[in-house]
Amino acid sequence: MGLRRMGLTGIGNRTIALALTKLVLLALALPVFASGCGGGPKAFRVGIVPAVDMTALEETAKPMVEYLKRELGVNEVKFSTASDYTGVVEAMANGQIDAALFGPFSYALAHKRANAEAIAAGGYKDTRKLRGYYSTIVVLKETGITSIADLKAKAKEIDFAFVDPASTSGNLVPRGYLLSQGINPDKDFRNTTFAGGHDAVAAALASGKVQAGAIYLPGYEKAVEKGVLDPNKVQIIWKSDPIPPSPWAVRKDLDPKLKEKLKKALLEAADKDPAAMKSITETFGEKEECWVEVSDDDYKVIRDLAASLGMM
Secondary structure, eight states: OOHHHHTOOOOOHHHHHHHHHHHHHHHHHOOOOOOOOTTSSOOEEEEEOSSSOHHHHHHHTHHHHHHHHHHHTOSOEEEEOOSSHHHHHHHHHTTSOSEEEOOHHHHHHHHHHHOOEEEEEEEOTTTOOBOOBOEEEEEEGGGTOOSHHHHHHTGGGOEEEESOTTOIIIIIHHHHHHHHTTOOHHHHSSEEEEOSSHHHHHHHHHHTSOSEEEEEHHHHHHHHHTTSSOTTTEEEEEEOSOBOOOEEEEOTTSOHHHHHHHHHHHHHHHHHOHHHHHHHHTTTTOOOSEEEEOOGGGGHHHHHHHHHTTOO
């Protein structure tokens, strides 16, 4: 995925300042992540970036919780989130979580800030190769916009929603593409907001709060499937090149034996307990066939992209 091909050139100072401010202040705003279980094996704490509603995830992810408890040999597995993506990065940096399911960009930030180590991500069963995903820009059909050129011409009439400053498909990639097309989101749209999650962008489009937004393709498809978005009222006007899949990562000082147990559990999940894997992938609307082994090198393209935009 070449940077030039994607047309990503620069990024607004306002977004950079917002992201940096959050990194400084989030330690004061973080929720309390679970501690270990007294008198027994420590609880294993997993951070999840808030791409979807956490309340729903807590219910649907129960098969994965039980699977990890068995495979890791712990009494408790806790899934938690923070108010935004960088909050999960800070939680790992502060030792409040043992592992996390990051987006590609938030992982790159976690690797730099907290020495996070990617161990597994979505792939294909037959080849064991990584399976990429896509970012999209979605608009309300009532705007009459059918292309990026139309979006640029009508920018002053548009309220636009990104997901989060540290979201790959919900900010980094689509923002860079817009800039490459001569659209500065911070200046050209009537209003630009961060909704917080991909499902929140879909809800903002459905309610008419915004007329356009960035959302990853699985999130768009899931919103259509659930009836949140009506395909007769919205349409995709841009789709990105493939993006490396969201990685599971561990903190640097995690017990090596526990890290290997987690990696083994993730790599074997599709065969050993497919219901457990589906409880995660289907919640996020992804169609991953299995999790395959990854390393930090698989996310170099994301680091290079973020650096080219002044975001790292």
